[in-house]
Amino acid sequence: MTPATLDITILGSGTSTGIPVIGCNCPVCTSADPRNRRTRCSALLQYGVHNILIDTSPDLRLQALREDIRHIDAVLYTHSHADHMHGIDDLRSFSLHSGKPIPVYGSTRTLKRVRENFSYIFDDMDQPGFIPQLTLFPVEISFELFELQIIPIPLLHGQMQVLGYRCGPLAYLTDCSAIPDSSLELLEDLELLVLDGLRFKPHKTHFNIDQAVQMAQTIGARQTWLTHLSHDVDHPRHEPQLPEGIYLAYDGQTHSLPIQDLKPNSLRTLRP
Numbered sequence: 001m002t003p004a005t006l007d008i009t010i011l012g013s014g015t016s017t018g019i020p021v022i023g024c025n026c027p028v029c030t031s032a033d034p035r036n037r038r039t040r041c042s043a044l045l046q047y048g049v050h051n052i053l054i055d056t057s058p059d060l061r062l063q064a065l066r067e068d069i070r071h072i073d074a075v076l077y078t079h080s081h082a083d084h085m086h087g088i089d090d091l092r093s094f095s096l097h098s099g100k101p102i103p104v105y106g107s108t109r110t111l112k113r114v115r116e117n118f119s120y121i122f123d124d125m126d127q128p129g130f131i132p133q134l135t136l137f138p139v140e141i142s143f144e145l146f147e148l149q150i151i152p153i154p155l156l157h158g159q160m161q162v163l164g165y166r167c168g169p170l171a172y173l174t175d176c177s178a179i180p181d182s183s184l185e186l187l188e189d190l191e192l193l194v195l196d197g198l199r200f201k202p203h204k205t206h207f208n209i210d211q212a213v214q215m216a217q218t219i220g221a222r223q224t225w226l227t228h229l230s231h232d233v234d235h236p237r238h239e240p241q242l243p244e245g246i247y248l249a250y251d252g253q254t255h256s257l258p259i260q261d262l263k264p265n266s267l268r269t270l271r272p
């Protein structure tokens with residue numbers, strides 16, 4: 001039977017430095033509010049017994065221990081920046097336990113970077129070591145994972161093309177500064193949008209909070225969580241200033257989304 005819910009957990013809501021930033025004494029970095037403590041950006045999707053990890057942040061081990069994640073059944077990569085990928089070695093504990101390779105999905109360009117930057121994982125010369133067992137699957141158009149349709153959403157992160165992902169009523173779009181119209185068409189009727197909203201000042205490769213709010217209103221999901229937050233963003237102070245339905249993400253935040261209304265036919269119309 002098809003599971004009735006898709007659950008998301010924000011594993012990390014922070015920008016590339018994590019919050020607190022090393023050596024910083026600002027009010028957010030020294031805040032006692034746990035929502036101002038942000039590990040690097042990542043999320044977990046749970047569908048039935050399946051755990052799908054979005055990105056392998058440098059904080060993956062801590063995130064997995066914190067959320068008691070016992071297995072990872074697939075990884076979706078958004079792009080190859082260090083804050084989204086450099087926890088890749090922590091996947092070895094999961095592949096050791098399961099005894100099988102973990103399928104890893106991403107754009108051709110991102111997976112090329114995985115092979116280049118972490119060649120010891122794929123290079124026969126280094127065998128047999130305690131390394132992650134991974135199988136790479138380049139994706140461009142929608143694909144099925146554990147009976148769940150996953151739709152890659154092309155985004156612009158400065159000049160770089162990266163991917164967000166849509167799964168049923170949920171879209172996860174980190175690290176972006178523009179969303180092409182052809183991608184906006186894939187983002188209709190969302191319950192939950194997780195969207196990059198780095199900080200208040202403009203940035204070349206990320207939406208700032210104003211741009212993210214504007215984009216969230218254009219997309220019109222029932223609720224939007226802003227993620228990849230810097231230490232300029234103070235959760236208790238700034239969240240109440242956001243428009244209705246738009247919130248700041250925090251580590252450990254969860255949401256359960258019903259998916260029984262999405263029949264295969266209605267999903268098929270979302271194919272790019």
Ligand SMILES: [Zn+2]
Nearest residue numbers: 024026029231
């Ligand atoms: Zn700070």
Ligand SMILES: [Zn+2]
Nearest residue numbers: 079081157175
């Ligand atoms: Zn990035």
Ligand SMILES: [Zn+2]
Nearest residue numbers: 016081083175
């Ligand atoms: Zn990033």
